Amino acid sequence: MTDTALLSMARDVLRAQPFSRLVGADVSAFGDGGATLELPIREDLRQQNGYVHGGVLSYAADNAITFAAGTVLGPAVLTAGYSIDYVRPAVGVTLRARAEVLHAGRRQAVVRCELLAVDEEGTETLCALAQGTVRAAGQGSPA
Known part of the structure; x- marks a missing residue:
């Protein structure tokens, strides 16, 4: 599969997630052990001080981590866990x-x-750093 086809497939998977559509997320890079997810910073994604809400950063980390893992483990993957450290307001x-x-x-x-x-x-x-573990879904994996 070509890089363009892989990116198109990743975008289709992301668009199948209702929450990802809600926040306007898009995959801008996908392949070779990496993935980049982008979303517009809109007023409705901010907290009371005008910064992007930490939950939005956490969502973006979780999905980017899982998409990157999918490039090496295949498309059926699930996040097993991740941690995030906020460095500065977004x-x-x-x-x-x-x-x-x-x-x-x-x-x-x-x-x-x-x-x-x-x-x-x-x-x-x-703004933040995250690290996560992703597992291949299927036999013996948690649902």
Whole structure:
């Protein structure tokens, strides 16, 4: 499958998730142990101080981690767990979650994700770091 076809498939999977459609998320890169998820920073995704809500950053980390793992484990994967550390408030026009597989076995992958706020000029500012474990779904995996 070509890189373009893989990216198109990943976008279709993301669009099949109602919550991802709600927040306006898109996959901008997918393949070779990595995935990047982006979403517009809208007013309705902010908390009371004007920063992107931590739950939105957490959503982006979870999905980017799982998509990155899917590039090495296959499409049937589930997040087993992840942690997130918030570095600074997210402000800008786009939230970018860039995930990369650090280690993968046959049924499990460990993935790191940087969450970046992108301003009008395209400058990225690190907002949070996440790390997660993703498992292949199927026989012997939790549902």
